[in-house]
Amino acid sequence: MSTTAERGRPRGFDADQALDRAVEVFWRHGYDGTSLSDLTSAMGINRPSLYAAYGNKEQLFRRAVARYAEVDMAYAREALQQPTAYQVVESFLRANADALTRPDRPAGCLSIQGGLSASSGNEQIAEFLAASRRSGEEALAQRLGQAVEEGDLPADTDAAALARYVMVVSEGNAVHAAAGASRGQLHSTVDLALRVLGS
Structure with missing residues (x-):
């Protein structure tokens, strides 16, 4: 029994x-x-x-x-607490590059790989993941907007466009990590991306 x-x-x-x-x-x-x-x-x-x-x-x-989001992407929330816009973006992109290439985790990012090939009937999965990514982008845009208001970024900075750019770098690195790009290669991409913000 x-x-x-x-x-x-x-x-x-x-x-x-x-x-x-x-x-x-x-x-x-x-x-x-x-x-x-x-x-x-x-x-x-x-x-x-x-x-x-x-x-x-x-x-x-x-x-x-x-x-x-709670465990593997805690670094994203921590990055938003950095004192300057440059440090926010650098902290996020550096930690992201490390997270995408952790030896104890699959390469890449769950929010990218999870729904790349959603079949007919499962479109809501891709939409859910896209909404999740947009939420992170909006939080970053809000933080960068605060940096503009505080004079940490130039007054004519488009905070939403800058946040989108940072997420494009992050998501592109995720795709490349899943395809085998090394941590060092991802950090080289981050080096180039940070030039947009100066030092």
Whole structure:
């Protein structure tokens, strides 16, 4: 006769740890390329436990992206606290280049790889990821706008365009990292990007 633990979650089930494993699976295979079997195997739980703890695959993916933003992209929030616009951008792009090439994580970025090839019927995944990236860009634009108001950036600086430029560099580096670019190569790109801001 099955026990409750066998039917549901295993004893000692750690929801955050299981979610971290889901993050990695989605990161490596994308939303469409990830099966429920991939997820349950990596997370160490069965399907009823997955549904009970996280909902369906899409709900789990959304939670995985939120977890990724909280843990793997904490550096983005920290960068916004830097005292000058230059330091904000440098901190963000340098930490991003390091994060994209961590040896203990898949190369690249979950928010880019996760939905690059969303199939028909899953367009909402690509839209969700795009909205997530836009949110980060808007936070950066707001911080750079503050720098303009404080006189840290020239008065005629288009804060939204500058934030978009920084995100283009970041997202481009993510694509190149996934294709095998080294950390040093990404930092060389950052060096060039920072010339836009001067020193």
